[in-house]
Amino acid sequence: MNDWVLTPEQLNTLLGVLLGLQAWLREALQALGWSGTVAGQPEWPLAWRLSAEVLVFEPGQARRLLWCALALGLALLGLALALWWRRARWPALWLSGLVLWAAPWGSASVWLVPATPTSFHRSPTGFTAQSIVQGQGHYQQHCVRCHGADGRGEGPDAPSLPMWPPNLNGRLLWQRLEGELFWHVQHGLQDHRGQRTMPGFASQLNDEQTWQVLDFLQAQASGRTLAQTGRWEQPLRLPDAPVRCARGQARWLHELQPQRVLLAPSGRDAGATPVDPRLVTVALPLTASASSSTADCVADTAGLAEALGLVLGVAPSQLGGYQLLADRQGWLRARSAPGAAGWSAADLVCRADTAAPAAPAAPGAQAPPAVDGLAALIAQMDAEPVQLLRGGFPH
Incomplete structure (x- = not known):
């Protein structure tokens, strides 16, 4: 039992379940009238919450918590059986107590951290x-x-x-x-x-x-x-903004999911926005003369240029020629700088934590055949999905 180690996928699933259970608990308590509302959302009424950070960095604690959760579930099942089946009442209660006694309970302070009434609140802004x-x-x-x-x-x-x-x-x-x-x-x-x-x-x-x-x-x-x-170390969503697509249809950028989105700011001297059937191309004209007639959609410039400047770490006036690529989940994954000849693997600046760097070519090895850089980039994005972690919990 002590040699069993949770895989990253199992740990991620466990953390997701724990986050969901705590969120469900706060909503259930609020629905029962046992807690109130803070900032328009149900409050977390307890002074503590589970510490995902400890479970991430100490796999042994995650394993112990899982065993304790299973023991508690079995004990509750035994208690339900004792209440339902009178003949099995005492054996069921005895087994429930034995399971709880045998569980590897440790100090609760290891698993718990101080919480606030808004610990499990979610931002309602939509990251616009x-x-x-x-x-x-x-x-x-x-x-x-x-x-x-x-x-x-x-x-x-x-x-x-x-x-x-x-x-x-x-x-x-x-x-x-x-x-x-x-x-x-x-x-x-x-x-x-x-x-x-x-x-x-x-x-x-x-x-x-x-x-x-x-x-x-x-x-x-x-x-x-x-x-x-040279990279986004944490997953970041494409800032949301209104766009106008075919036949003048008004939409928002997040409504283009689950399609991949290519956002292309264009200045006065830029050519037509490139169009690719694998992507939904969104033009962001930075000047009145910038071309956007070939794009699938055109973004509203109000605020979007300033937001993209912050995301890219450049002044809004320097956005011309940049291109940003978002995956099907809306995460910004790749950035092409002005003057680039085309997309390449180096443009993938938001990577999965488990992504391994490309192995160097062996001396004298034959160069691989030329491939479509965008196709290789899309394949790598799809093969290496990213997930946002906040406080250790997946979001």
Whole structure:
């Protein structure tokens, strides 16, 4: 039993089930009237939640939790049998107690971490371009003096704070559940001694504005990481925006799923937007003279250029010539820079964690035949799907 190790797929399934059970519990308690509503969603009424981070980094704890969950399920089944079948009452109760006694219960503090009433809240914004841009304005008004314009925590007021603000461009935003980030923005943070290290902004930012700030931070962190490392280290959705497709049909970018989407910003000197039957091509004209007649859809430029600039880590005026490719689930996966001759494997800048780098060619080996770069890129995307993790839980 101790040698059994959960595979990554089994662990991911377990974490998904645990997340779903906790979300179901909060909704059930709210429906029964035993808990209330916070920020328009059912609150999490407990002071603790399961720690997915521990289960991810300590497989032994995940294995132990699974055995305990199975033991608890068997004990509940035995209890139900005792209530239903009088003759088997005492044997069933005895077996239930034996199963619970034999389960590998450890310290609950290993599996649990402090929670907030909004721990399992989900952002209602849809990660739209408008939300990202509005969040940028709120950030500049309320957050920039401490966290800095670039999110690195080096604002002009940072040296006077009791604790230096964290760098918001790394994994921090994804190491916490988004509902807990929402709570911390509104109610602030304290250290282990109870000293306030960050003020709350509930009086300056309403619920929608707080979610918008988090959208902006996610977009900016992704762009900064891409500029520094050449990849999006965390899966990022294509910012949503209205588009107009064939025969003037008004839609949103997320409604184009489950098709792959190619978003092509085009400047004044750009040629016609390339069209490929394997993709839905969406043009983003950056100037009045930019060509978009060959595209399947045309995006509304209001806010989208600014949002894409944040995601790519470039100024909106420099977007011309870039192309972005989203997979069937809406995740941004590839980026083609201006002047590129065509798509290649190097353009896949959002990869699965399990993706192995390509092996170098052996000395003297014959070069492989030329292939369609886009076809190879699509095949690699389909073979290596990505999944967003927040606080260790799959989303």
